[in-house]
Amino acid sequence: MFLTFPIMVIRVNTVQDTIEWRWNNLLFVGLGSFVLSFVWRYLLKRKEAGKKKEEQGAVVKTTWGVRLLQEKKFFIPTLAALAIFAVAFPFIFSMYQTNIMITALIYVMVGLGLNIVVGLAGLLDLGYVAFYAVGAYSYALLNYHFGLGFWAALPIGAGFAFLFGILLGFPVLRLRGDYLAIVTLGFGEIIRLILENWNDFSFGPSGIANIPRPGLFGIDLSLQGATTYLYFLMIGLTLFTIFVVNRLQDSRIGRAWIALREDEVACQAMGVDKTKTKLTAFALGATWAGMGGVVFAGKTTFINPASFTIWESIIILCVVVLGGMGSIIGVVAGALVLILLPEYLRAFSEYRMLLFGAILVVMMVFRPGGIVSTVRRTYQFETDDIKPTNPNANA
Amino acid sequence: MEYFLELFLSGLTRGSIYALIALGYTMVYGIIQLINFAHGEIYMIGAFTALIVASVLTLLGLNQIAIIVIAALIAVIYSSAYGYTIEKIAYMPLRHAPRLSALISAIGMSLFLQNYVLLAQTSDFLPFPSLIPEFEFIKPYAHIIRSSEIVIFATTALVMVFLTFLIKFTKIGKAMRATSQDRDMAMLVGVDVNRVISVTFIIGSATAALGGVLIASHIGQINFYIGFIAGIKAFVAAVLGGIGSIPGAVLGSLVLGWTEAFFTGYVSSDYEDVFAFLFLVFILIFRPAGILGRSTTEKV
Numbered sequence: 053m054f055l056t057f058p059i060m061v062i063r064v065n066t067v068q069d070t071i072e073w074r075w076n077n078l079l080f081v082g083l084g085s086f087v088l089s090f091v092w093r094y095l096l097k098r099k100e101a102g103k104k105k106e107e108q109g110a111v112v113k114t115t116w117g118v119r120l121l122q123e124k125k126f127f128i129p130t131l132a133a134l135a136i137f138a139v140a141f142p143f144i145f146s147m148y149q150t151n152i153m154i155t156a157l158i159y160v161m162v163g164l165g166l167n168i169v170v171g172l173a174g175l176l177d178l179g180y181v182a183f184y185a186v187g188a189y190s191y192a193l194l195n196y197h198f199g200l201g202f203w204a205a206l207p208i209g210a211g212f213a214f215l216f217g218i219l220l221g222f223p224v225l226r227l228r229g230d231y232l233a234i235v236t237l238g239f240g241e242i243i244r245l246i247l248e249n250w251n252d253f254s255f256g257p258s259g260i261a262n263i264p265r266p267g268l269f270g271i272d273l274s275l276q277g278a279t280t281y282l283y284f285l286m287i288g289l290t291l292f293t294i295f296v297v298n299r300l301q302d303s304r305i306g307r308a309w310i311a312l313r314e315d316e317v318a319c320q321a322m323g324v325d326k327t328k329t330k331l332t333a334f335a336l337g338a339t340w341a342g343m344g345g346v347v348f349a350g351k352t353t354f355i356n357p358a359s360f361t362i363w364e365s366i367i368i369l370c371v372v373v374l375g376g377m378g379s380i381i382g383v384v385a386g387a388l389v390l391i392l393l394p395e396y397l398r399a400f401s402e403y404r405m406l407l408f409g410a411i412l413v414v415m416m417v418f419r420p421g422g423i424v425s426t427v428r429r430t431y432q433f434e435t436d437d438i439k440p441t442n443p444n445a446n447a
Numbered sequence: 448m449e450y451f452l453e454l455f456l457s458g459l460t461r462g463s464i465y466a467l468i469a470l471g472y473t474m475v476y477g478i479i480q481l482i483n484f485a486h487g488e489i490y491m492i493g494a495f496t497a498l499i500v501a502s503v504l505t506l507l508g509l510n511q512i513a514i515i516v517i518a519a520l521i522a523v524i525y526s527s528a529y530g531y532t533i534e535k536i537a538y539m540p541l542r543h544a545p546r547l548s549a550l551i552s553a554i555g556m557s558l559f560l561q562n563y564v565l566l567a568q569t570s571d572f573l574p575f576p577s578l579i580p581e582f583e584f585i586k587p588y589a590h591i592i593r594s595s596e597i598v599i600f601a602t603t604a605l606v607m608v609f610l611t612f613l614i615k616f617t618k619i620g621k622a623m624r625a626t627s628q629d630r631d632m633a634m635l636v637g638v639d640v641n642r643v644i645s646v647t648f649i650i651g652s653a654t655a656a657l658g659g660v661l662i663a664s665h666i667g668q669i670n671f672y673i674g675f676i677a678g679i680k681a682f683v684a685a686v687l688g689g690i691g692s693i694p695g696a697v698l699g700s701l702v703l704g705w706t707e708a709f710f711t712g713y714v715s716s717d718y719e720d721v722f723a724f725l726f727l728v729f730i731l732i733f734r735p736a737g738i739l740g741r742s743t744t745e746k747v
Contacts, residue, residue, distance in 0.1 A: 235727065409559030
């Protein structure tokens with residue numbers, strides 16, 4: 053209460069040299085913080101109690117979410133229901149809703165890509181949006197100069213992003229933890245600033261307009277039709293991404309990533325090529341971002357550098373961490389929550405970003421592992437015990 | 448030559464401001480290995496508080512010296528209180544959680560504070576009164592250097608000396624060093640780790656608030672978004688110098704400030720940030736732990 057006093061109560065108007073005293077705000081803040089502090093204490097206490105129970109070896113009740121995922125008889129019907137819902141979605145809801153869903157699906161895809169880098173390989177990347185921008189701009193520019201369509205641009209955009217991933221990967225191989233984070237952040241900013249300032253190449257801050265939507269074998273689609281089509285396209289691409297990432301996770305390279313995340317030194321001692329493994333993580337992660345970027349350009353039909361700020365990287369990172377690092381279902385859930393939440397918080401209009409920030413904090417305090425954190429493959433249980441002893445390795 | 452001097456001084460000013468913010472970053476990082484994204488917001492809140500206090504005092508009709516001293520003091524106290532509260536709410540429950548969770552919590556806090564100021568105050572740029580009077584003795588050089596710049600250098604230098612002294616020679620400084628080396632061990636030998644972390648946050652926030660007041664009165668306007676950009680830049684500076692080291696933060700900030708100033712002055716202002724980041728990448732390739740950072744060999 054003491055804290056909020058000057059900013060809430062006094063609003064200065066330096067132009068007219070007047071001061072508004074807003075005493076009534078003080079009352080609200082006082083009451084609000086009084087109530088909230090009780091709720092906060094209660095929740096923290098509950099969390100502590102839960103932890104103690106776990107430590108004493110009491111049977112931890114599996115939550116319904118976990119049961120849903122692990123037991124076949126729950127899992128398959130849920131999946132079927134989701135599939136039906138996904139197919140029916142554009143026909144039930146309005147085009148506006150479908151558009152939001154497309155955005156959410158793009159984030160699912162990009163989030164899964166970042167999940168390879170951050171979740172599996174444990175390399176904190178704060179400039180991931182750069183690859184997204186590379187994808188989007190390669191579609192836009194190829195279309196502008198050579199008239200290439202969406203389907204031709206998709207692999208090319210992904211390829212460009214792949215190349216950029218390797219390009220970034222090389223200088224940062226020696227860095228670890230937060231140094232890596234800051235260099236990737238710098239890289240993201242460099243790409244954005246170049247796009248903003250190199251007018252001849254990227255048309256500067258005014259961006260590129262009139263990017264065609266993806267076409268369906270040359271059939272002209274209405275706006276509604278195109279949106280629906282794009283929606284199904286995104287569903288397909290997302291499923292493809294999930295499939296690939298799932299396969300990658302269990303492959304030799306996926307295990308190498310996880311090993312690298314857990315302990316770099318031990319991993320090298322076991323004969324894993326650190327350079328190659330890190331580079332593939334960067335490059336493959338970038339590829340998905342590139343594809344996401346192409347779809348993004350095709351969806352909005354207009355791009356400019358303002359879409360690729362560092363906030364975008366941070367939101368994608370939030371998707372991964374909020375959902376639960378390294379877990380595919382977690383990332384999907386994280387993306388849906390994170391993208392749909394601000395949309396539905398529109399009811400609170402101007403307070404939505406405030407709430408969004410608060411929700412992030414509360415989420416992390418009460419579920420630090422993310423939404424789906426409990427799902428871990430059983431054969432990994434040994435690594436769980438080793439992990440905390442070496443803070444450098446999982447930095 | 449005069450142009451060079453001007454750029455040199457402008458770089459020094461920027462660097463000093465970055466240093467004031469970077470110091471807080473580096474201290475917090477050194478102790479709990481957390482990139483405190485909300486740190487830039489504290490700086491912004493410091494500037495806002497100072498603006499509000501200064502306006503109220505101006506209406507009351509105090510003289511200028513009294514206004515600046517009181518405004519800065521209140522801003523520092525408030526920001527410290529904010530830093531303390533943020534730590535208690537958003538970071539303390541996450542002490543043993545994965546580090547990325549704490550990072551996200553910090554990002555959430557930063558978003559929250561930005562929007563909180565946006566809603567409670569305004570989204571426009573507010574003109575900030577230039578609080579620092581023009582000194583008499585500087586008149587002949589007024590075309591090269593402003594008195595606010597001198598105040599900024601002096602403050603940064605003082606703060607750095609003070610912090611170095613605090614960490615090297617006082618009891619709490621010793622406790623800080625112990626905590627940053629090994630938190631569990633520090634706890635075992637009787638260091639109140641929670642208190643040490645709180646003190647770190649308070650000191651870090653206080654320096655950030657000082658930076659906020661000084662830069663706002665130097666540039667002359669503030670809005671709710673200044674914290675984020677400044678925070679990123681200061682973080683870059685802290686990493687450049689070797690995160691966790693106090694002289695490193697100051698050195699990194701000065702290097703960054705000069706790099707930006709000279710590049711803007713001699714090449715182009717469009718690519719100023721590109722160059723700053725490229726420079727950072729370049730330095731980190733050759734010195735992966737920053738300019739003054741010690742590279743640690745990992746033991747198995």
